[in-house]
Amino acid sequence: MTANTPQETIGFAELSELLAAIFQGHGTSAEVARCLAHNCASAQRDGSDSHGVFRIPGYLSSLASGWVDGQAVPLVEDLAPAFVAVDARGGFAQPALATARPLVEAKARSAGIALLAIRNSHHFAALWPDVEPFAEQGLVALSFVNSMACVVPHGGHHALFGTNPIAFAAPRANGQPLVFDLATSAIANGDVQIAAREGHLLPEGYGVDRQGQPTRDPKAILDGGALLPFGGYKGSALSMMVELLAAALTGGHFSFEFDWSAHPGAQTPWTGQLLIVIDPSLGAGRNFAERCEQLIGRMHDAGQTRQPGDRRYRQRAEAERQGIRLPAHELEKLRRLAGGPA
Template identity: 65%
Template sequence: MSTTISYAELVGLLEEIFLRHGTDKVAASILAENCAMCERDGAHSHGIFRIRGYVDSLSTGWVDGRAIPEVEDIAPSFCRVDASNGFAQVALAQARDLAVSKCRQTGVSVLAIRNSHHLSALWPDVEPLAREGLIAISTVNSFACTVPFDGKSPVFGTNPFAFAAPLEGGDPIVFDLATSAMANGDVQIAARKGHALPPDSGVDKNGKPTNDPQAVLDGGALLTFGGYKGSSISMMVELLGAALTGGHFSFEFDWSGHEGAQTPHTGQLIILIDPSRAAGESFDLRAHTLIAAMQAAGVSRLPGQRRAEIRAQTLQNGIPITAEDLASLRTLAIA
């Protein structure tokens, strides 16, 4: 049975859940909004589906929901945050103004977050920066579940790469792609629904190609998207997300003592560029020219457009949710 919930109501409910399971108010507010945004925009693999993972990560003491991030102002265009074993989104919120101000002053800036946990999509981190007129690139590594091209066992995470840029007369251009063939959340959802995976997505525990999501989850692994090219980009995400931030590589942390924990303990890099420093016509107008050419070539759905469309619908009509899911959330908020 399906019902709907308003965005504000969902944020409030998720906030209660986070508070109930050990975060402080700041973290509860940031994470609730982040998770509700994913559900609102139809990004189900990072929406309320993830709440169990957040709760178990918190209750086993794997992640610190009350961590105070320490911002380090390193150089005119470089800042770092030690997330203190807390959530990357909380660290980002803490350092965001500094990184933006450095970017506006110098033309570009880097924000390197380490000792942090990230269980959400990346687009909620970059899209708001593009709404302020900046170009934002972000990478975050995760946990070893993806086999490098030409390798036999997992080393990389799903290692998303996200990009956002301002667009004249419209929502920012945003994409957020797993450099694995699929996102982990989508594998879990396929397993739950009994759907087969597309070809070239994963291997079973013996390293054999499989389209069975459960076989991937039971000791198997994902492949990278686009063969050796996706593998190279995934390697870059490890280098930027972990080596450059001072965080863990996807294969370096051991959460085996924290059963049910799902938040990878790694790092996140954000690069900001101020397009007002560019030569020629304004960047957002130029971006519009490119988008118009893509549409003229027959592209019917731009990167991020599906999310924007669903968002418009759910903000008006409410976010669809099953009665069962809603009951589970309400239980988690009090127990």
């Protein structure tokens, strides 16, 4: 977008309602619409261009293709004192997490740690919104989600892993939770799509073309090429771990396993997701939020002035004061979509 594109502002609640109307008008249940709209509006509010309204066409295309079930009602399984599983039944991961969240939180508090294994689920969103709410309740949360084959394992020649993000959230004594959400690929797929749309070249070491040769062209990466893991063999090992935790352990699909060819337009990966939630108030770490604050203070003193999540919170505060800025034509398009399928 250029500086001359006319902009409009919209409040968070209004954007959420608009997106919910779009989802519900394109085949989801009211509950699924509410979940996805809140997630997507949150990402837009927090300045995540790659996971905000930019994703709406992908959601709608997947829903229209019949690939994902927008009406699915997740089935929660209480399997052990610290182990919860959810069969998302071919629907989105976010409603599955929302349904299981109270049980997982209760188990984390009673057992000290709890695991949530989501399977048969589609995750097409940022991962930080899944962990941040636990940290707001004083808990520590980790999540892993696999996606679709677009990352070459270290030393390999074709894509196998997804971008496979890891997200972490921890409470702070004097501030909003410390939260990071990092793709184990050198770059997130959404950012490659944005670079392709805007015509930017990428830095070296981010991807390969369809012949497996290094390229800086985002279109060559998207056109049969693949991404590279971040940090060489170490990022590749972490991406492998995400496949094992998010898919093998949950009973979901690996990033390379699902076949959406019978559903033209499908874009949402049909995989699994793992969450680990810890109550730090047990044991000797009971002053955890204070300790987190101390670490952040020392990181600042050591010269790392921007902490993970800071940019999101700054954008969020600005959006809360002034509304969420969107190009007028984007907002107009969303309003048209809220009228239902064209």
